[in-house]
Amino acid sequence: NKKTIQGMASSTRRTDILSLIHLRSDGRRPHEIRHMSCHLGALPSTTACGSALPTSACSGSSLVTMGLTQVLCVVKGPCDVGRRSDELPDRAMLEVNMQTAPFAPPGDRRNVNPTTDRRLIEQSHLLQRALSASILLYLYPKCKISITVMVLADDGGRLEASINAATLALIDAGIPLKDMVCACSAGRWNAGGVDEIVVDLNRREIQAATGTGGGGGGGGGGTSDTIYLPVATMPQRGTIVLSQCESRLSGGAEALSLVLDAAMGGCQTVMEIMAAAVRAHGVGLSRAKEGRARVMLNEW
Amino acid sequence: MVSSAEALYIIESCLEDFRIDGRSRSEHRPYAISSRRSSSSSSSAKSSRKNDDDGKYDPVDSVASPLVLSNGSSRIHLPGSSTDVLCSVKADLVRPSPSRPDSGVCELSVDLSLWGGGGTATGPSGGGAARKRRRQREDESEISSLLSRLVLPHAVDYARLVVWPGRYVWRLSIDVVVLRADGCVLDACSIAMRAALIDARLPRVRALIDGGGGDGMGIGGGIGEGGGKGDLLVDGDIGNARPPPGAVGCPLVVTVSVLRAPPPSTYPSLRQYRSVPIVDARAEEEACASSRVCVSVDPDGVVCGVHTLGGGGAALSEDGDMEEDDDDVCVGNTGGGGSLPLAMLGDVVTAAAVASRNLYSLLDGDYWGDGKRGGANCEGVKRNVSVMANDGGGCYGHLLKGHFLIR
Numbered sequence: 001n002k003k004t005i006q007g008m009a010s011s012t013r014r015t016d017i018l019s020l021i022h023l024r025s026d027g028r029r030p031h032e033i034r035h036m037s038c039h040l041g042a043l044p045s046t047t048a049c050g051s052a053l054p055t056s057a058c059s060g061s062s063l064v065t066m067g068l069t070q071v072l073c074v075v076k077g078p079c080d081v082g083r084r085s086d087e088l089p090d091r092a093m094l095e096v097n098m099q100t101a102p103f104a105p106p107g108d109r110r111n112v113n114p115t116t117d118r119r120l121i122e123q124s125h126l127l128q129r130a131l132s133a134s135i136l137l138y139l140y141p142k143c144k145i146s147i148t149v150m151v152l153a154d155d156g157g158r159l160e161a162s163i164n165a166a167t168l169a170l171i172d173a174g175i176p177l178k179d180m181v182c183a184c185s186a187g188r189w190n191a192g193g194v195d196e197i198v199v200d201l202n203r204r205e206i207q208a209a210t211g212t213g214g215g216g217g218g219g220g221g222g223t224s225d226t227i228y229l230p231v232a233t234m235p236q237r238g239t240i241v242l243s244q245c246e247s248r249l250s251g252g253a254e255a256l257s258l259v260l261d262a263a264m265g266g267c268q269t270v271m272e273i274m275a276a277a278v279r280a281h282g283v284g285l286s287r288a289k290e291g292r293a294r295v296m297l298n299e300w
Numbered sequence: 301m302v303s304s305a306e307a308l309y310i311i312e313s314c315l316e317d318f319r320i321d322g323r324s325r326s327e328h329r330p331y332a333i334s335s336r337r338s339s340s341s342s343s344s345a346k347s348s349r350k351n352d353d354d355g356k357y358d359p360v361d362s363v364a365s366p367l368v369l370s371n372g373s374s375r376i377h378l379p380g381s382s383t384d385v386l387c388s389v390k391a392d393l394v395r396p397s398p399s400r401p402d403s404g405v406c407e408l409s410v411d412l413s414l415w416g417g418g419g420t421a422t423g424p425s426g427g428g429a430a431r432k433r434r435r436q437r438e439d440e441s442e443i444s445s446l447l448s449r450l451v452l453p454h455a456v457d458y459a460r461l462v463v464w465p466g467r468y469v470w471r472l473s474i475d476v477v478v479l480r481a482d483g484c485v486l487d488a489c490s491i492a493m494r495a496a497l498i499d500a501r502l503p504r505v506r507a508l509i510d511g512g513g514g515d516g517m518g519i520g521g522g523i524g525e526g527g528g529k530g531d532l533l534v535d536g537d538i539g540n541a542r543p544p545p546g547a548v549g550c551p552l553v554v555t556v557s558v559l560r561a562p563p564p565s566t567y568p569s570l571r572q573y574r575s576v577p578i579v580d581a582r583a584e585e586e587a588c589a590s591s592r593v594c595v596s597v598d599p600d601g602v603v604c605g606v607h608t609l610g611g612g613g614a615a616l617s618e619d620g621d622m623e624e625d626d627d628d629v630c631v632g633n634t635g636g637g638g639s640l641p642l643a644m645l646g647d648v649v650t651a652a653a654v655a656s657r658n659l660y661s662l663l664d665g666d667y668w669g670d671g672k673r674g675g676a677n678c679e680g681v682k683r684n685v686s687v688m689a690n691d692g693g694g695c696y697g698h699l700l701k702g703h704f705l706i707r
Contacts, residue, residue, distance in 0.1 A: 043384060043414075043479055068368060072479075074414055099413055102475050103388040106369045109473045111409070150414060150477075152386070153369045 033200035034067030038277035060173025064165040068155035073165035077145035092140035156203030183232035184266030231263035335374035335499040372500025384479035387492035404461025450596035450605040457546025464507035490553040501541035551598035557589035595652035
C-alpha cells in the first residue's frame with residue numbers, strides 16, 4: 001500500500017510489515033487460532049502416584065496453553081457438600097473458582113484477590129453456566145463438583161482458555177459430559193479501510209478492539225466498528241453455550257452473524273485439537289492397561 | 301493420617317537405615333526441575349548445557365521455561381509422587397526504600413490455594429471451609445516468613461542489584477505456587493526459588509548519571525550515548541541478559557525430621573528414646589516425626605539459618621495412640637510441640653550439611669537431563685544410572701523405577 005511504503009523509510013515496525021501481507025501482529029492469518037497445546041492430567045490424581053494422602057489430590061486436572069495464555073484447571077468431585085443448605089436435591093452443585101496467579105499479566109505483577117475482583121467473579125459465573133449446560137448434573141444429586149481454574153499466564157483470551165481447560169479437566173476426572181465445551185473468541189476491526197474478521201484475539205488485539213485491557217476492567221470504549229466476541233459452543237451438537245459481546249455493533253445483525261460464524265469455526269478447530277489430546281491420553285491409558293506403555297517424565 | 305502401626309513401621313525402618321521407599325537416611329528424592337537450563341528435552345538443549353560450563357550463558361535454547369511471561373521461572377516436580385511447585389521471578393525497577401538506598405529488594409509470596417485440590421475460596425462455604433481457608437492463609441504466611449528468613453537474605457547479592465543508587469533498584473518479586481507437596485514443603489519451595497533465580501534473566505540497564513564511566517548491570521553510571529542525563533538505557537538484546545548477581549549462591553533449605561521411637565514396652569523403666577534424623581521426609585514420615593529442623597545451607601556449605609518446627613502432626617504417645625489431627629496440614633505445629641535434645645542438634649545440623657552437599661550436586665550436576673525419556677532410550681537410562689552410581693551422591697537407580705507416570 002502506498003501509505004505504508006513512505007513510512008518504511010524511517011522506522012519500520014514489525015507490525016507494519018506484517019500488515020502489508022495481511023498478517024496480524026503475531027504473524028497469524030485472520031482465521032488462524034493461536035498455537036494450542038493441551039495436557040490432561042497435569043497434576044496426577046491419587047491413582048497415578050502412590051501417595052497415602054487422598055484428600056490432597058484432585059480428581060482431574062488439565063493444562064491448556066493457547067498462544068502465551070496458560071491456564072491450569074483442577075477438578076475435585078463429586079464429593080460431599082459442606083453445608084446441607086447448599087445441596088440441591090436433584091442434581092450436583094457446580095462450584096467454580098477462578099484465580100489469577102500474581103505473575104500472570106505480562107507486564108507488572110498484580111495481586112488479584114479472587115473474592116473481590118469483579119471481572120474474575122463474572123468470569124467464574126460465566127464458566128459455571130457454560131459448563132452446567134454440558135455436565136450431567138442430575139446423575140449426582142446432593143453432591144458437589146468443584147472446579148478451580150488458575151490462570152498462570154494471561155495474554156488475552158483467558159475466559160476461553162479457562163473453558164477449554166475446564167472441559168479437559170472434567171474429561172480427565174471422568175465426569176460425564178453431554179459434549180465438549182470449546183471456546184474461542186472472534187472479533188472484527190477496520191484494517192486499512194476494510195473490515196476484517198479475526199479469530200482468537202490476543203491481548204494486544206483485544207485492547208485495540210475494546211479500548212481497555214481484555215482481562216481487567218469493564219468493557220466498552222473503542223471505536224464504533226470493532227467487535228470482540230468470546231463464544232463457547234458444543235461443536236458436535238452445534239449449540240452455542242456462551243457468548244459475550246460488550247461492543248456496540250454498528251453493522252447490525254449481519255455483522256454479528258459474520259463474527260459469530262467465524263467464532264464457531266474457531267471453536268471447531270479448538271475442538272479438533274482437544275479431541276486429539278483426549279484420544280492421545282486415552283491411548284496412553286489403554287496401553288498402560290495392556291502393559292505396553294512408554295514411560296516418560298510428566299513434563300508440561 | 302497415619303495409623304499407629306504404620307507409624308511404628310516407618311520409625312523402625314528409619315532406624316534400620318532403610319526407609320519405606322528404599323532410601324537411606326540422608327538421601328534425597330530425585331526431583332525433576334524444569335527451567336530454562338535443565339529441562340529434559342531434545343539433544344540441542346543438551347549440547348547447549350555443555351557450553352554453559354565455561355560461564356557463558358547460552359540464551360538460545362530450544363526449551364522455554366515453564367512460564368514465559370516471567371523473567372525467570374522453574375517448576376519442581378517429583379515424578380510419580382505428588383510434589384509440584386511452581387516458582388516465578390519477575391523483576392522491575394523501583395525506588396529503593398529510604399532506609400536502604402543502595403540495595404535491591406526481594407519480595408516473596410507463597411500461594412497454597414491449589415493445595416487441597418482447590419475449591420471453596422470464593423464459593424458458598426460452610427464453617428469447615430472458612431477454617432480451611434484461614435489455616436491455608438496461616439500456612440502461607442508461615443511458609444513465606446520462614447523462607448524469607450532462611451533464604452532471602454542470602455538469595456542474591458543485593459548490593460549489585462542497584463542500577464542507580466538512590467533512584468532505581470531492581471525489585472525481584474518471587475511467587476511460589478505450591479500445587480502439591482508430599483512432605484518437605486520448605487525444601488521444595490527453596491529448590492524452586494533457587495532454580496527460578498538462576499534461571500531469571502534481567503536485562504542490562506545502564507543509568508546515565510552525568511556520563512560517568514562504568515559498565516555492566518548495577519554498577520551505576522554509563523557512557524553517555526545520546527540519552528540525556530537521568531535516563532536509563534535498557535539493552536534490549538536478550539543475549540545480554542544476565543541472571544541476578546549472586547543467584548548462584550542462593551541457599552537451599554534442608555528439612556531434617558527427627559523420628560523418635562517409643563521405648564520398648566518390655567522395659568518400661570528404661571526411658572531411653574532412640575532418635576534418628578532423616579532427610580527429605582515424605583508426608584507419611586513427617587507425620588510421625590517428633591520434631592523437624594529446617595537448616596538453610598548455601599553452596600559453600602555455610603549454614604545460613606536454622607529453624608525448628610514443631611512436631612510433624614502426630615506424636616506417638618506412650619501407649620501408642622495417635623493424637624487426632626486434621627488433614628492437609630503442611631507446616632503447622634499441631635499435635636504436640638516438638639522437643640529436641642541438645643545433643644541431637646549437632647547431629648541434625650551435620651546431617652543437613654551433608655545432605656545439602658548431595659542436593660547441590662544433584663541439582664547442578666544435571667543428572668536429570670538425559671536418559672529418562674521413553675522406553676526407546678534404555679541405553680541412556682543405563683548410562684545415566686551408572687553415572688549416578690559412580691558418583692558420591694548415592695545411587696538413585698533403584699528409586700527411579702517407581703517414579704514415573706504412564707504416557
